[in-house]
Amino acid sequence: MGLLSRLKEIFxxxxxxxxxxxxxxxxxxxxxxxxxxxxxDVKVEQKLEGKIKEEKPVVNxxxxxxxxxxxxxxxxxxxxxxxxxxxxxxxxxADLVYCLTLADVRHIPEMDVALVExxxxxxxxxxVREIKETREKAKIxxxxxxxxxxxNITRFCRGGQWNQPQHESYVPIGDLIDxxxxxxxxxxxxxAIRNVCVxxxxxxxxxxxxxxxxxxxxxxxxxLAQRGTEACGCDLIYDVINQGLCMGCGTCAAACPVRAIxxxxxxxxxxxxxxIKCGACYxxxxxxxxxxxxxxQFEGILEAIDGAMGKGGE
Amino acid sequence: xxxxxxxxxxxxxxxDAEILKCSQDGGIVTQLFAYALEEGIIDGAIxxxxxxxxxxxxxxxxxxxxxxxAARGTKYTISPNMMLIKEATRSYGLDKVGIVGTPCQMQAxxxxxxxxxxxxxxxxxxALAIGIFCMENFPYMGLETIVEDHCATKMESAVKMDIGxxxxxxxxxxxALSQIPLAATHKYEQPGCHVCLDYVAxxxxxxxxxxxxxxxxxxxxxxxxxxxxxxxKAVAAGYFETKDIASVKPGLDLVTKLATGKIDKNKKTVxxxxxxxxxxxxxxPYI
Ligand SMILES: Cc1cc2nc3c(=O)[nH]c(=O)nc-3n(C[C@H](O)[C@H](O)[C@H](O)COP(=O)(O)OP(=O)(O)OC[C@H]3O[C@@H](n4cnc5c(N)ncnc54)[C@H](O)[C@@H]3O)c2cc1C
Ligand code: SF4
Numbered sequence: 001m002g003l004l005s006r007l008k009e010i011f012x013x014x015x016x017x018x019x020x021x022x023x024x025x026x027x028x029x030x031x032x033x034x035x036x037x038x039x040x041d042v043k044v045e046q047k048l049e050g051k052i053k054e055e056k057p058v059v060n061x062x063x064x065x066x067x068x069x070x071x072x073x074x075x076x077x078x079x080x081x082x083x084x085x086x087x088x089x090x091x092x093x094a095d096l097v098y099c100l101t102l103a104d105v106r107h108i109p110e111m112d113v114a115l116v117e118x119x120x121x122x123x124x125x126x127x128v129r130e131i132k133e134t135r136e137k138a139k140i141x142x143x144x145x146x147x148x149x150x151x152n153i154t155r156f157c158r159g160g161q162w163n164q165p166q167h168e169s170y171v172p173i174g175d176l177i178d179x180x181x182x183x184x185x186x187x188x189x190x191x192a193i194r195n196v197c198v199x200x201x202x203x204x205x206x207x208x209x210x211x212x213x214x215x216x217x218x219x220x221x222x223x224l225a226q227r228g229t230e231a232c233g234c235d236l237i238y239d240v241i242n243q244g245l246c247m248g249c250g251t252c253a254a255a256c257p258v259r260a261i262x263x264x265x266x267x268x269x270x271x272x273x274x275x276i277k278c279g280a281c282y283x284x285x286x287x288x289x290x291x292x293x294x295x296x297q298f299e300g301i302l303e304a305i306d307g308a309m310g311k312g313g314e
Numbered sequence: 315x316x317x318x319x320x321x322x323x324x325x326x327x328x329x330d331a332e333i334l335k336c337s338q339d340g341g342i343v344t345q346l347f348a349y350a351l352e353e354g355i356i357d358g359a360i361x362x363x364x365x366x367x368x369x370x371x372x373x374x375x376x377x378x379x380x381x382x383x384a385a386r387g388t389k390y391t392i393s394p395n396m397m398l399i400k401e402a403t404r405s406y407g408l409d410k411v412g413i414v415g416t417p418c419q420m421q422a423x424x425x426x427x428x429x430x431x432x433x434x435x436x437x438x439x440x441a442l443a444i445g446i447f448c449m450e451n452f453p454y455m456g457l458e459t460i461v462e463d464h465c466a467t468k469m470e471s472a473v474k475m476d477i478g479x480x481x482x483x484x485x486x487x488x489x490a491l492s493q494i495p496l497a498a499t500h501k502y503e504q505p506g507c508h509v510c511l512d513y514v515a516x517x518x519x520x521x522x523x524x525x526x527x528x529x530x531x532x533x534x535x536x537x538x539x540x541x542x543x544x545x546x547k548a549v550a551a552g553y554f555e556t557k558d559i560a561s562v563k564p565g566l567d568l569v570t571k572l573a574t575g576k577i578d579k580n581k582k583t584v585x586x587x588x589x590x591x592x593x594x595x596x597x598x599p600y601i
Contacts, residue, residue, distance in 0.1 A: 245509060254397050
């Protein structure tokens with residue numbers, strides 16, 4: 001477990017103060033901040049970011065941007081739903097260099113990681129230009145959420161609506177640019193986004209061993225990005241059941257955000273009319289992609305992520 | 315990784331006679347959950363509860379000892395326990411979730427915690443995951459065929475089913491015992507089991523099964539810090555009788571032998587799948 005102990009070391013080295021007994025993890029968030037309780041708080045707190053940074057510069061932070069295509073901002077809210085974890089990420093691991101909702105930057109800058117939310121409207125010149133620009137300027141492009149990855153609910157758009165009736169065709173970002181990592185679902189779990197941010201940090205700033213762990217962690221999500229831009233509950237039929245791989249664990253039913261999946265006689269039964277094409281079920285299925293290298297170290301990795309977030313005793 | 319990482323391996327059985335009465339082996343699962351529930355280590359546990367058809371389990375979030383007791387015993391068919399993992403933290407509002415499951419379900423659980431893509435609020439709430447050893451499982455119709463056709467026993471009159479010593483056994487309420495060679499059941503196994511590379515639930519906090527220990531006792535692997543914490547407390551509080559695993563027959567040698575057998579066989583299946591067709595293969599989920 002040499003890999004993990006070094007991983008913990010780097011995170012522990014970063015902890016600012018020993019945990020006071022009885023004091024919640026929130027106490028470890030940058031000085032003087034109280035944990036955000038709602039997204040609007042995040043906005044206010046976020047503006048303080050620059051100042052804090054000057055007091056306590058962290059040299060090797062990575063840069064992250066949130067690029068908003070045609071999506072509902074639910075993915076961004078999910079990122080913000082890491083509450084104090086978001087501050088921890090922004091304090092120690094990543095600068096938010098672009099985010100129309102939270103940061104006052106108008107043009108897409110160079111960045112390490114672009115979290116792209118939403119699909120691209122082909123009739124919206126600005127979106128098409130910006131998604132291409134994102135690919136040019138970001139080292140790692142992450143499709144954040146079902147719309148960016150697979151189109152999700154925007155697949156059902158058919159135009160003809162006020163106030164842009166010509167806005168009709170919405171495609172996953174992978175139809176226009178190469179995408180490195182997918183985080184499917186609608187919205188993706190807050191903790192999944194957090195984990196990807198932490199792993200991206202390790203991938204870009206860690207030691208060789210940490211890079212290796214981060215690469216192993218991200219591999220299934222990278223494979224999803226290679227797999228294509230179409231998703232449906234039917235993926236469970238085609239790529240799991242039809243392939244003789246389903247063992248009836250029930251995970252897909254829990255994953256489905258619209259409850260389109262039930263388990264009947266040990267196999268998922270998909271209400272295909274309900275399916276919004278977010279890709280959650282297949283991505284979460286243990287028989288889609290499973291890395292023993294990562295899973296066998298689950299305890300250490302979960303602890304390390306807790307450590308990175310300033311939680312946990314050790 | 316044949317037996318996975320573990321801190322201790324021990325042979326044990328529940329001290330509570332009521333629990334032992336209808337549990338499959340040493341009553342480890344039910345006793346440990348009951349203890350954890352009493353102590354507030356868990357708020358509830360996802361178990362294979364009774365369903366509408368005989369021996370067809372329905373996953374259940376048990377929040378009382380009575381519910382745990384009602385879910386005792388092995389059902390040799392699929393209980394999709396992971397289906398309730400998010401629901402347990404939402405509709406049921408549990409902050410500390412217990413779950414029992416086969417090795418594949420433990421894999422699903424850990425994937426859900428490490429990659430909570432659609433598992434918001436789940437990762438931090440898993441307080442105790444108990445894994446049960448598993449060689450294979452059967453679709454419901456497969457089990458029904460084994461029991462009703464091969465063992466000539468009505469599903470509703472069976473009180474216990476068990477696999478051991480190369481046999482599939484069905485016990486009835488009137489005390490009859492019907493047994494067939496395990497080999498006769500193989501063709502009814504669910505195909506998804508044939509690519510499984512885990513016998514003793516390597517990814518659980520505590521895993522348990524009958525193999526390795528004498529009848530009525532269970533073999534227990536304590537694997538994680540969480541598992542160690544609750545197990546040592548429960549043993550110290552007198553909830554389990556334990557025996558040194560080295561002192562019991564057939565012991566860990568048999569567990570290792572069976573685990574190796576399963577993993578080798580299934581690794582071969584995974585390999586063969588790669589060239590199943592002509593220049594085309596079947597998908598390999600492992601990366
Ligand atoms: C399909 C299957 C195959 C098995 N194969 C082996 C084997 O090869 N070797 C071996 O040593 N042990 C095997 N076991 C485990 C063994 O049969 C016992 O379940 C285990 O020893 C626990 O016994 P216990 O007395 O501690 O549990 P109990 O106190 O009786 O509790 C058992 C718990 O498991 C849950 N459960 C029952 N059926 C299922 C199911 N299908 N899916 C998920 N949870 C369930 C129950 O709800 C209950 O909570 C297998 C179990 C299953 C389900
Ligand atoms: S998550 Fe995958 S393996 Fe589990 S029941 Fe659904 S399709 Fe089957």
